[in-house]
Amino acid sequence: MVLGISLDENYACVCVDGDNNVLSLPFAVGRNLNTNTWFIGDEAKNENIDNGDIVIDKLFYIIRNDVPARIGEISYEAKELIKIFFSSLLSKYDNIEYVTVVVRNGDVRYLEKIKYALISYFKDSDKFKVSTYSEAFVSFIKSKDAEYYNDAVSLFDFTEKALTYYELVRYIDDNNIEYWKVDTEEHLALPLDLLSGDAGKKVCDNLLYDFAKRSISEEKHGNIVLSGLGFSDTSSYRDFMTYVCSFAKVETDVCFFAKSAYLLSMDILNNNFDENVMIITDARTMASVKLLATVNQVNTKVELIKPGVEWFDIKDNTFDIIVDGDTELRFEILKVIERVVNEEKFSIPEAMVRRQDKTNLLQICFMFTEQRIMQLSLIDKGFGEFYESSIEKRDKEIRI
Amino acid sequence: MVIFCGKSNNNPYYIKEADLNIKSIQELAYFIYNYAILISNSFITKNLILYIDNSLKLPKLASDLNEMFNKKVNLSDILIHILANSNYYSDEEITSFRKKLLKLLSLPEEDYILNAGDKLFQLKKYEKAITQYSKIAKTNNNAMLRLAQSYAKLQFYEIASEYFAELYKRTKSINVLKEAYFCLKLNGTVEKIRDIESRIDENLLADWEYDIVSKIIKVRKDETMKEYEDIFLMGSSYIKENIEALIKKWKGKYRYIG
Numbered sequence: 224m225v226l227g228i229s230l231d232e233n234y235a236c237v238c239v240d241g242d243n244n245v246l247s248l249p250f251a252v253g254r255n256l257n258t259n260t261w262f263i264g265d266e267a268k269n270e271n272i273d274n275g276d277i278v279i280d281k282l283f284y285i286i287r288n289d290v291p292a293r294i295g296e297i298s299y300e301a302k303e304l305i306k307i308f309f310s311s312l313l314s315k316y317d318n319i320e321y322v323t324v325v326v327r328n329g330d331v332r333y334l335e336k337i338k339y340a341l342i343s344y345f346k347d348s349d350k351f352k353v354s355t356y357s358e359a360f361v362s363f364i365k366s367k368d369a370e371y372y373n374d375a376v377s378l379f380d381f382t383e384k385a386l387t388y389y390e391l392v393r394y395i396d397d398n399n400i401e402y403w404k405v406d407t408e409e410h411l412a413l414p415l416d417l418l419s420g421d422a423g424k425k426v427c428d429n430l431l432y433d434f435a436k437r438s439i440s441e442e443k444h445g446n447i448v449l450s451g452l453g454f455s456d457t458s459s460y461r462d463f464m465t466y467v468c469s470f471a472k473v474e475t476d477v478c479f480f481a482k483s484a485y486l487l488s489m490d491i492l493n494n495n496f497d498e499n500v501m502i503i504t505d506a507r508t509m510a511s512v513k514l515l516a517t518v519n520q521v522n523t524k525v526e527l528i529k530p531g532v533e534w535f536d537i538k539d540n541t542f543d544i545i546v547d548g549d550t551e552l553r554f555e556i557l558k559v560i561e562r563v564v565n566e567e568k569f570s571i572p573e574a575m576v577r578r579q580d581k582t583n584l585l586q587i588c589f590m591f592t593e594q595r596i597m598q599l600s601l602i603d604k605g606f607g608e609f610y611e612s613s614i615e616k617r618d619k620e621i622r623i
Numbered sequence: 624m625v626i627f628c629g630k631s632n633n634n635p636y637y638i639k640e641a642d643l644n645i646k647s648i649q650e651l652a653y654f655i656y657n658y659a660i661l662i663s664n665s666f667i668t669k670n671l672i673l674y675i676d677n678s679l680k681l682p683k684l685a686s687d688l689n690e691m692f693n694k695k696v697n698l699s700d701i702l703i704h705i706l707a708n709s710n711y712y713s714d715e716e717i718t719s720f721r722k723k724l725l726k727l728l729s730l731p732e733e734d735y736i737l738n739a740g741d742k743l744f745q746l747k748k749y750e751k752a753i754t755q756y757s758k759i760a761k762t763n764n765n766a767m768l769r770l771a772q773s774y775a776k777l778q779f780y781e782i783a784s785e786y787f788a789e790l791y792k793r794t795k796s797i798n799v800l801k802e803a804y805f806c807l808k809l810n811g812t813v814e815k816i817r818d819i820e821s822r823i824d825e826n827l828l829a830d831w832e833y834d835i836v837s838k839i840i841k842v843r844k845d846e847t848m849k850e851y852e853d854i855f856l857m858g859s860s861y862i863k864e865n866i867e868a869l870i871k872k873w874k875g876k877y878r879y880i881g
Contacts, residue, residue, distance in 0.1 A: 514625070514627065515625070516625040516626065516627035517624055517625060517626050517627065518626075518627050518710060519710050520710075520713060520714070523627075525627045539630070541630065541631065542627070542628070542629060542630060543628040543629065543630070543631050543647070544625055544626060544627055544628060545625070545626040545628060545649060545711070546624075546625050546626075547624045547625075547626070548624055549624060549625055552625060580653075580657070581624075581626070581649075581653075581711065582653065584628075584649070586631070606650065606653070607643075607644070607645055607646060607647070607650040607653075608643050608644055608645075608746075609650070609653065609654075609746070
């Protein structure tokens, strides 16, 4: 069984084996204090306080802001609650081969907690992937014939908490590298209960129309997808629909991201990734980072970070260097989209480079806290059993 | 210069000659370059070659060494080949190492042993250094001094004081007598302390006492000392748990004594 799950602020949608019937359930957990049993989704939403039920329906905010929640007399950490949610959800399915969970934004604190929940359930990191809507959108487009994406493809996602525009553009640069670049733009949230009256529908139509006019670029457009609960009935968006239909074929799929997450699962299982295509989304690094160093007596630029890799999934992030005589490290940062090269310098504290005879062994460690923010750490490792570490550590934030 | 070494290797290789673990090709090269006097013909083994291949991920160097090992190429050439492929030493440094090796090989046996002992002393491998110094201490005063110092470093103060006393007999150096006195004070051997006290000037003795107190104050300020003292302040179960770990650590260090 292969699953694709999309999570937004209020709902989780589950697509099983590419089936069109997607399960949509509230993103909530609850516990009955009398029976000590946990429940999720609709069961949690239909809480019966008199019966001893306690429900946490703001699970998304609790997890994103990393605050604990109290149920009865016990306070639960955010990561424990999401672990309970996923454990209850996934236990409904037998023989899960792979699952991909996608979220709107690559917020590292949020993604880490989802990963924690999944590793706790599967005990195997090769059974799941956590990524973003943009990555799922790419997998959706890859599943189509080339004609579908010859021109730019757009996506409007309209949920209770966000109206987001995605646009995928393909191009080949001067170095003959093919790029698939997804740009996103978020609009202020529109409350879906506006849609209950005619006036509200008209307001929504106007806002959607303005947003579409502003967002859709001048690029030649192929296809447009409308996703999210806000598009469950498009008949009242007359101006907006007229405008978007003027570009090309428009398709609507309320549970688009769960189905696309399933397609991403399949891409991973079938290793359906073209090494000659560089994908740039909000989940990927947009620059290469090189360290100016010596290897085998030759001055060279060692690439520490490649462009187009998933920044929140970078694992090989620790390297050793020996510094002799230098007082700073120099990094070359090449922004692949802008084709701009910048140099960043990292001053090495004097206490780290006091030893003689090439024994200043330092460890460089880096991680991304956001797509464009790389946190670099430099740690004095000593030099084996010859010299102890001074325990000196220096951090630097590099904006890419 | 910034040398890029790549990913850390956590798997150590034990160098028996120096009772030392290394974890990278740079550490191996550093050992060869600075401690060549400790290296014997048995240094290059199949295990070392396997380690270079599997843990340090240097298959080309491992394959070269294997070939040299099988062809029984002389040790100096093998060591130089390792340095040249270590991503650590420059050609000039390797040339200077070659000269250093030639000098070492021409050293008289007693100097060779003393130098080897000194290198081990420098590495704080006092038990190994003792083995070297003992070979020549009967005839070599420097070796006798280092032998006594090595025992003192290992906190075998009574043995250390005996060697200092023996050296004092040979040299009549007041500094050596002072070292013997310090060791006896640290060991608390009352009779021998009185014997020395009766032989020296009162003012000098006062200076020595002042030095001892200063050293004790310095040691008490040391973080490690504080750590040990804190263990004793924490109560009996904590002492048992932590002192056992400490003794285990010390046992590893002293395993060559006795």
